[in-house]
Amino acid sequence: MTTKITLTRIDQYPEVPSSWGGMTWNKTGDWRFLVPVFSPRPSPCSVECPLSNNIPEFMARLAEGDTTGAALALAVENPFPAILGRVCPAFCTGACNRDRFDEAVSIRAVEWFLGDEILKKDPDLPRRKATGKSVAVIGSGPSGLSAARFLALLGYGVTVFEREDAPGGVLRLGIPAYRLPQDVLDQCIDAIRRLGAEIRTGVTIGEDIDLDALDKDFDAVFAAPGAHRSLEVDLGAYAGTGVLSGLSLLADVSRGKIEKVTGEYAVIGGGNTALDAARTILRLGGKPHVYYRRGPDEMPAFADEIEEAVDEGIPISYLTAPVGLEEKKGRLAMTLVKMKLGEPDSSGRRRPVPVSGSERAVTVDRVITAVGEAEDFSLLGDHRDEKDPAALLESKGALLGGDAAGSRRTVADAAADGKRAAMIIDARLSGRPAPDEAVRITFAHWLAETSPPDADPVAFEEIQTAYFKKSAAYRPERSDAKNRTGVFSEVVTGPDESDAQAEAARCFVCGTCIDCKTCERFCPDFSLTIIRSLKSGGAGSEVRVDEDYCKGCGICARECPRGVIVMKTP
C-alpha cells in the first residue's frame, strides 16, 4: 500500500519523474461497465457428435502427450472408438471451427488412434457400484452393445439377446472386413463383456423367448432389432434365383459362407451397402457394376467410400435404373432406363423420372439389390406388423433404439440411442428425473449428476486465430488401389502416435480452458488467475477475476484463443 507523499518545495522533487509509491490504492475495478465471465462452453464438434464425445478434452490431453488421459476422456462417452474411428461419417468434422481457418481437424483419425490404444489397455472408467437390478437388451448391434456397456457402468446386470451366432449385428454382417476388421470388432465386444454384460447368441426374441417373458424376468428392456429387411426392386416378372440382396451377400461373406464369386454382377443402389457389396464382389473375384438411379450429388454413400470404389476401378452408372430382368442363354438380361431428376420427393432429394424410349439391355450373371432396408419388428412375435411398434413396446415398458427407431442410420447415432436408453432406464429404475430430451446430456454429467453449461457452442468468430499457424490436416494413407482389390485387409490405416498427437495439437480446443495463460499474460491489471483448468484437474476449470482491479477492458476475452472468456454486463 502507499502513504500520501507531500512535496512543498522544488528541491524535494526528484530529478527524473517516476513513481514513489504503488497504485494499489486505486481500485480501477470501479471503472468497469463490462465484466469478463469465465464461460466454458461446448465445442461445435461435440454438439454435432451423436455421442457428445468430449472432443476438446481428448484432443488437449493427447496434444500434451497424455495418451492415457486422452483415451479415458474419449472412452467415458464412446463405447467403441476403435469401430467409430474407422466407420463413422464424422459429423464432427463438418462442424469443426478450424475448417474456416485452414483445414478441419481429422477428428476421426485421432479417435481411431485412441480407439486402438483403448483396446490395448482397458481405461479405468468411472462407474457406479452394482444396483442389484438387471436389464435385457435385444440385439447386439451398435445400439444394443452401447446400451449394454453404459448400463453395466451404471451398475446394472445386463443380458444381451442376439439371434445370430456371433454378436455385432450390422457391424459384423453389414460392414466388410476391409473397413472394419473382425478382430477389432471382437476386441470391442470382449471389452464390453469384461464390464459385466452377458451376450447370449443364437436366441431369437419373438420365437425362442417371448417379449413378455423378458418383461417379467428383467427390470427393464431395451430393443434394438435393427433394420435389415432389404427393400425390393421391381424387376418385372422375374422369379428366378439370380437376384440377391446386398445385405445377404455381405452377411454370407462375413459368416464365411461365400469365399469366391465369378461373373458380372449388377449392383443396384447408391448407399454404403451397394458400394460395400460391389467392393466385396471385386475382392471375391467378380466384376461388379453399380447402377444408381440419381446423380453423383445425390448418392448417399460416404464420400470416401465412393472415392475408394472408383479408385478400385468399379464402374458406377448414374441416372440409371433397372426395369426388367429375364433369363437369357444361361445368363441374365437386365433392361435399364435412363433417369432424369424431377421435383424433390419426401426425402428432399429430387425424384428420378424415367426417360421414355431410353431402354437398353445389359447381360449380367447376377443382380445385387441394395436400395434400402426396413426395420425388423419380428421380436414382437404375432404383432410384428404393428403400425406403431414403438408405442407397443413402450406399453410393455420397453425402449426402442437404433436403426429400428428411425434414426439417421449410422453406427454413431445407433450407439447414441443406446447410451441415452441406458440413462433413461437408469432414471426410471432409480427414481431420478429422466434426461431432458432437448438437452445434450453427456454420460460424465449423468454419472456425476451435474448439468452441462446451457450455452451455445463456440463460433469461429470467437476463436483468436492469431495464436495458431496454418497447417494441413492429417490425411490417412490409403493402400494402393491396384494392390488391395484381392484382399480384405484394411484399405486405410489409422495414424501412429506422433501423427495423432500432431493432429490433436491442431485442435483449437473450443470452449475449454487448457491453462495456456494467455489471459493472465495480457491482463493489464494483473487481475486474472487460472485456478483450475483442464491441465490442473479436468472439467470444472475456473479463471478468477480480481474484482477490485479488473477494468473490464475485454483484452482477456479478445485474446483467449478458444473463446472461453465472454464479456457481459455485470
Added chain:
Amino acid sequence: MKQLLEGNHAVSMGVLRSRVQVIPAYPITPQTHISELLAQFTSDGTMDARYIKVESEHSAMAACIGAATAGARTFTATSSQGLALMHEMLHWAAGGRLPIVMACVNRTLGSPWNIWNDQSDSMAQRDAGWLQFYCENNQDCVDSVLLAYAVTERVYTPAMIILDAFILSHTTEPVDVPDEKQADSFLPKLVNPHAIDLGTPRAFSPVVAPDHFTEVKYRQFDAARRALSVIDEEHKKFADIFGREYQSVEAYHTEDAEVVIAACGAVCGTIRAAVDRLREKNIPAGMLKIRTFRPFPVNLIRSALSGAKALFVLDKSVTPGLGGPLAQEMRAALYDTDTHPRIVGAVAGLGGRDITVDLVAEAVEDISKMKDIPEPLFLGLKQEADKS
C-alpha cells in the same frame, strides 16, 4: 587517426567511439548512411551493440526511450519527415529526462517533397526540450557525438547533433577520428542512477497531476538552463584531451565589426569567406556562429554583439506568418539590453538552394543601401519584373 569521411560516416565513427549500446534505426534520405555503417559495425562485431530495426522513426525514438530507461547508452539518426514523425516521442524523451543522443541531418520538411538541405526540420523541434548543436564540418560531426553524450549524461536532457544534408552528410573531408583510449578517457561508461533498478521497482514517466506537474517541469527547465555551463566544461575537457576547441558561440572578426552575420551550421564556412571578402572591400564585417542553439546562449550572444551596429541573421528556414526562427531568437535575446543593432532577418538556402559567398556578401552590401527592408528578406528570390 585521419580518415577521409563523409559527414554521415563521421557521425557513425563518433557513435562507435562513444561505445553506444543500443541503436534503434529507421532509414531516411539523407541520414541512412549513418545507420548503415552502424548496422555493419554491429553485425561484424566492430561494435558490441544491439541494433534494432524498427518500423518507423516514432518507434525508433520509442525504442531509444526504452533503452535509455533501462540504463543503456542509446543513439538514433533521422531527418525531416522522420524527425517530424517522432515529434511526440521527442517531448516524451525530454520530459522523461533521458540521456539520448540523436543525429539530425538537416533536410527540409515537405510538402512539397524535397530531399535537400535546410533547417526547417530541426527548427520545428526547438520547443521539444532537446539540446541542439549545429555542426560546421565533418570533424565537428565526429566530435559532437562524444560531446553530446558527455553533456546529456550529466544533465539528463536528450541531445540532438545537427548536420547539413549533402553539404556535410555526403561530402568527404579529412577527419581526425579520436582513438579508443582517448575517447574512453573523455567519455566514461554510462552509470545512470535514475534508470530501472529491479531492487526498487517504480513506474517511469507516471501520471503527474496538476499539483506536482509545474515543479517537475521546472526541474526539466532548470536542467536545460544549467546545461550551458556543463557544455562549456565539457568543451574545455575535450580541448585538453583532443586539442580541438569548441564554443557554444564562436566569433569571427566581431571585435571591430559593424555588421555581424549570424547563422548555424555549414553555411558558416561560406560566411567566413564572405566576411573576408567584405573586409577586402573595407566593410567591417564579422560572423557569429551559433553552435549551441538549445539552450539558447543569450548571455554569450549579448557579450559577442555589444559593439555591432547591424546584425544580419541568416536563417535557412522560415516560419510562415513570422519570419526566420534564428532572427526571432536573436531579437528576443537583445531586447533587454543596451545593444540594439539594426537587425535584418534574411532567409536563404531553402530546399537546398546553394548559398554562395557572393550571395551573402552582396546581400550584406545591399542592406546598407536599402531603405525599406522586407522582414524577412528572401535572398535570391526570383522577383517580379519591376513594375515601376
